[in-house]
Amino acid sequence: MKMDSAAVEIDGSVMEGGGQILRLSAALSCITGAAIKITKIRAGRSTPGLRPQHLMGLQLVSDLCSGSLQGGTIGSTDINLTPGKIQSGNHTADTQTAGSVCLLLQVALPCALYADAASQLCLKGGTNAEMAPQIDYTVKVFKPIVERFGVHFDCDIKMRGYYPKGGGEVMVTVNPVKELQPVTLTERGNITKIHGRAFVAGVLPFKLAKDMSAAAVRTIRKEIKELYINIQPVQEKEKAYGNGNGIIIIAESSTGCLFAGSALGKKGVYADKVGIEAAEMLLRNIRHNGCVDEFLQDQLIIFMALAKGTSRIRTGAVTLHTQTAIHIAEQLTQAKFTITKSEDELSSNVTYIIECQGSGVVNPNL
Numbered sequence: 001m002k003m004d005s006a007a008v009e010i011d012g013s014v015m016e017g018g019g020q021i022l023r024l025s026a027a028l029s030c031i032t033g034a035a036i037k038i039t040k041i042r043a044g045r046s047t048p049g050l051r052p053q054h055l056m057g058l059q060l061v062s063d064l065c066s067g068s069l070q071g072g073t074i075g076s077t078d079i080n081l082t083p084g085k086i087q088s089g090n091h092t093a094d095t096q097t098a099g100s101v102c103l104l105l106q107v108a109l110p111c112a113l114y115a116d117a118a119s120q121l122c123l124k125g126g127t128n129a130e131m132a133p134q135i136d137y138t139v140k141v142f143k144p145i146v147e148r149f150g151v152h153f154d155c156d157i158k159m160r161g162y163y164p165k166g167g168g169e170v171m172v173t174v175n176p177v178k179e180l181q182p183v184t185l186t187e188r189g190n191i192t193k194i195h196g197r198a199f200v201a202g203v204l205p206f207k208l209a210k211d212m213s214a215a216a217v218r219t220i221r222k223e224i225k226e227l228y229i230n231i232q233p234v235q236e237k238e239k240a241y242g243n244g245n246g247i248i249i250i251a252e253s254s255t256g257c258l259f260a261g262s263a264l265g266k267k268g269v270y271a272d273k274v275g276i277e278a279a280e281m282l283l284r285n286i287r288h289n290g291c292v293d294e295f296l297q298d299q300l301i302i303f304m305a306l307a308k309g310t311s312r313i314r315t316g317a318v319t320l321h322t323q324t325a326i327h328i329a330e331q332l333t334q335a336k337f338t339i340t341k342s343e344d345e346l347s348s349n350v351t352y353i354i355e356c357q358g359s360g361v362v363n364p365n366l
Contacts, residue, residue, distance in 0.1 A: 007035040007080060008332060013043035015324040019054050023107040024302060024325055026058055026081055028332040030065035030111040031306065031361060035082040036332070042077070049075040053099025053125065057107040060093040064111045064119075086365060088115035088176065095125035098166040100132030105155075105172060110302050112174035113151060116365035119174045127160045127168035128199075128246050133295060134262050135160070135170060136197065136248045141258045142299060145292070149180045149303045160201060160236055162244025163264075179362050182309035183300075185291040186353065189254035194220060194229045194282075196250055198275065201236035202243030208271040209233035212247045215275030220249070223283055245271070247278045251286055259285045259293040288316030289349045297354075301325035305335035308360030314342070314351050322354070334359040 010025045022038060029036040042048050050058070055074055058081065062069040066084035093104050101123040112119040127135040133142065139155050153174040161168025198212040213231040220229055231249060245265035252258055261282025263274045285293035291314045292300065298321035304311040315322075318339055326337045336357045343350055 007037040007082075010036055010038045010328065010331065011040055012038045012077070013040035015327060016320045017044050018042055019051075019057075019103065020298070020321055020324060021328060022054055023057055023103065024328045025332065026061040027107050027110045027302065028329065029081050030061050030067065030083045030086060031114050032332060033083055034332060035080070037078070037080045039078045041079065049077045050079070051099075052097055053095045053103060056093050056095045056099060057104055060091060060104060060108050061111055063091055064108060064115075086111060086115045088112070088117035088119045090120045090122070092122040093124065095166060098126035098129050098161060098163040100129045101125045101127055101168060101170050102133040102135055102138045105138060105170075106299065109151070109153060109172070109174060110306065113177050113180070114361070114363045114365060115176045117176060121172040121174065122169065123172060124169045125161060125166045126163060127157060127170060128244060128264060129163055130264055134246065134248055134264075135168075137260050137262060137295070140248075140250055141260050141293070141296060145185075145258060145296060145300070146303060148183045149307055150177050151180065151303065157239065160240040160244075162201060162242050165242035167241030176363060176366055178366050179360060180303060180307040180358070182307040182311040182358055183304070184312045185257065186312055186314045187255045188257055188289050188291050188314065191224065191227065191251050191286060192254050193252040194224065194227055194249065196231040196248050197234050198231055198247040199234040199236050200245045201240035204243055204245050204265075206233065206235050208245050208265065209235065211271035212245070212265075212275035212278075215272040216247060216249055216279040219276050219279035220283065245274070247275055249278050249282045251282060255291075257291045258296075260295070261285065285316070288351060289344070289347070290315040290351050294319050298322040298325045301329055304337075304354070304356035305329035305333045305359055306361045307356075307358035308362075309358055311356045311358060313354045315354055316351060318352050318354070333361070
């Protein structure tokens with residue numbers, strides 16, 4: 001165990017200033033073995049400090065790395081994490097609310113890669129929750145791209161859970177790696193396929209799913225005329241707890257780039273509006289001609305930072321989440337990032353290349 005005096009201090013209020021700083025810092029602490037002290041956690045938020053899902057994420061990492069966590073209480077604005085050895089095997093985390101299982105996976109997955117054997121993560125909470133990726137995004141977009149770094153995990157959706165009840169459960173099996181490979185994603189190619197699913201669960205009528213799907217297809221058609229767009233309306237049956245509705249639409253390019261748009265239904269919002277919101281998000285993420293959407297952009301930073309060698313990814317406008325992820329990754333690893341603006345003579349598109357000299361973390365436990 002490292003002494004507290006050696007802890008790296010992280011200001012939890014900088015830049016995006018949210019839960020993402022906690023997830024990244026905790027995961028990198030676990031992987032690098034560096035003790036961290038995070039202060040001013042979520043200082044600018046309407047409910048400052050740790051919320052239940054953040055606390056659960058920290059406890060999960062602490063459990064994964066046999067660490068000691070201080071300040072781990074709801075509302076706490078300062079925590080210390082002193083990591084130990086990363087433990088493979090079974091780990092369970094339950095947000096006991098509709099807190100997102102996808103955000104729990106974001107914090108746990110990188111850690112489990114550096115264990116001595118496979119890990120099973122049983123994650124409970126919301127699978128299709130606001131302010132977080134939907135589980136369908138994690139499986140259909142995040143997973144295939146992150147596999148290019150050499151990450152291998154399986155995700156079994158046992159039960160879907162929605163706001164406000166939660167009750168969802170996924171079983172994730174993660175295989176360890178010796179080291180991650182760098183990734184180059186700079187050629188966008190053409191959009192070749194658009195597909196998706198519009199779902200209703202619980203007491204909500206199936207017509208909502210059909211309406212979301214039809215509105216989304218209409219919206220995309222206005223801009224992309226040449227492709228067949230297949231958005232399947234789905235009635236979630238036995239594998240869903242509580243009531244919910246939503247939609248995710250995925251576009252694939254000829255070079256294997258993936259983009260998504262998604263939205264969740266809320267009380268009093270017409271189904272059409274939900275479908276249109278998801279479609280517009282997808283179109284916005286296709287227009288810029290980058291190789292990743294705005295959500296994948298920041299989720300890949302930690303893997304670029306850990307990989308051995310140089311990764312290059314073409315993106316649209318660089319988000320605050322991504323800038324924050326880079327800031328934390330450079331504080332806690334030897335990785336070096338550069339962002340270069342790239343003008344395209346042929347179109348008005350401005351894209352950016354995020355380049356990273358990875359720190360090349362080698363798994364000491366394998």
